Amino acid sequence: MSRKKRKPILSELRQIALPASIGFLFNTLFNVVDSFYAGRIGTDAIAGMALAFPVFLLLIALAAGLGNAINALSSIALGKEDPTAFHRLLKNSVLISVVFAIMIPLVAPSLARLVFDFQGAEDAASRYAMRYIQTVMLGFGFFMFNFSLNGFLYAQGNAKPFRNFLIVASLLNIILNPIFIYGFLWLPPLDTQGIALATVLVQMGGSVYLAYKVWHSPEFKRQELKETAFSLSTIRELMVQALPSALNTATIALGIFVINYYVQRYGGTTTLAGYGIAVRIEQLALVPTIGLNVAVISLVGRSFGREDRTRLYDVWKKATLSGLIIMAVGVLLIVPFAPFLVALFDRTEDVVAAGSRYLRIEAFAFFSYIFLNINVSVLQGIKRPGFSFFIGVFRQFVPIWLFYFLGTTLSLGVDGVWWGIVIINWMAVIILMAYTIPLVRKVTQSFNEASS
Secondary structure (H helix, E strand, O other), rough: OOOOOOHHHHHHHHHHHHHHHHHHHHHHHHHHHHHHHHHHHHHHHHHHHHHHHHHHHHHHHHHHHHHHHHHHHHHHHHOOOOOHHHHHHHHHHHHHHHHHHHHHHHHHHHHHHHHHHHHHOHHHHHHHHHHHHHHHHHHHOOOOOHHHHHHHHOOOOOOOOHHHHHHHHHHHHHHHHHHHOOOOEEEEOOHHHHHHHHHHHHHHHHHHHHHHHHOOOOOOHHHHHOOOOOOHHOOOOOOHHHHHHHHHHHHHHHHHHHHHHHHHHHHHOOOOOOOHHHHHHHHHHHHHHHHHHHHHHHHHHHHHHHOOOHHHHHHHHHHHHHHHHHHHHHHHHOOOOOOHHHHHOOOOOOHHHHHHHHHHHHHHHHHHHHHHHHHHHHHOOOOOOOOHHHHHHHHHOOOOHHHHHHHHHHHHHHHHHHHHHHHHHHHHHHHHHHHHHHHHHHOOOOOOOOOO
């Protein structure tokens, strides 16, 4: 691992963030296509997908948490020029992925049923949700492998393979969804189970492709991997780094359970369907910032490994400014066209009204996501991810009483849920930045200054 001449920060941010953003755009479009076809099945089906989304997010939280941990720790190993640590992380991450791939299909279905019952789901929507989530769980191992393998590629500054996989996966999903949903030749109609089956198959193909790309990546050495042993200390290090990230995402899923509960309470199935569609649209606006988050973990991790304080701070500042500019464009595109965008999925008048109302209120929270996600990525890059879990708990559990206060006590109904999300996000930004700024200063005060 020879030391390479570093590029300008904005150039490195683009190198990682742009392909990562394109990849996540297609990943979001993948989910949008799922919602589109669920809408063709019926309002109960799309409501079922909205019910299943937080359970799916819990599963993805585990995979993404491990991927973020691998990205951060591998980036630090590259910054320190430590190939042994890099390959030890690789071998032990595979073992972790295999264990979770076996465990999740055994324990998660019962959890899903409890979640759907908690949200007060109507019987038809609950059946569609259960058929979807049970099938996805069977292929969970492929999600784990894909996020893990991609973490090693991101650490090397290579976001293109994951981008390529997600583009192809999205295109295949467009073809496979109608085949599995409506049936073809000997294959019976599978409705939402067919949506899940299409997802599992493309993830399986992605695991093969990404394994090939890691195997042939510049920093990978077969002999080094062979000589590296399984290590409990490395597994512990990965899990310590991964769990706060995973739990932070998991709290988002738990927060969606709470949101779904209050949406059902104040608005019913049509409002829930509108919210489910609007969240997919919102994700499209947030996609470019996800690429920035990935780049920040990689670049801050390398700067941390090199003990380069100046560059670390420059990455932080420039990524935040870039994210705010991108989000301003997203707001300008979504707010005026919200009814048209929601109607692409479901033309039911109440569904369109509910989804549009959510997007136009949620626009006040869009910029908060930049500060939240960039600061969480910085904490991951300096191996201090724990506080992100606290912020996740704060953001998702305070609404339990706030939604009731706004929706019932102040009689705002479902608008109280939407405004509650805005209030909580900005409160979380203030708390997170008050914690992150002095912590980074303390962690890096002994670093040698280096020119960026």
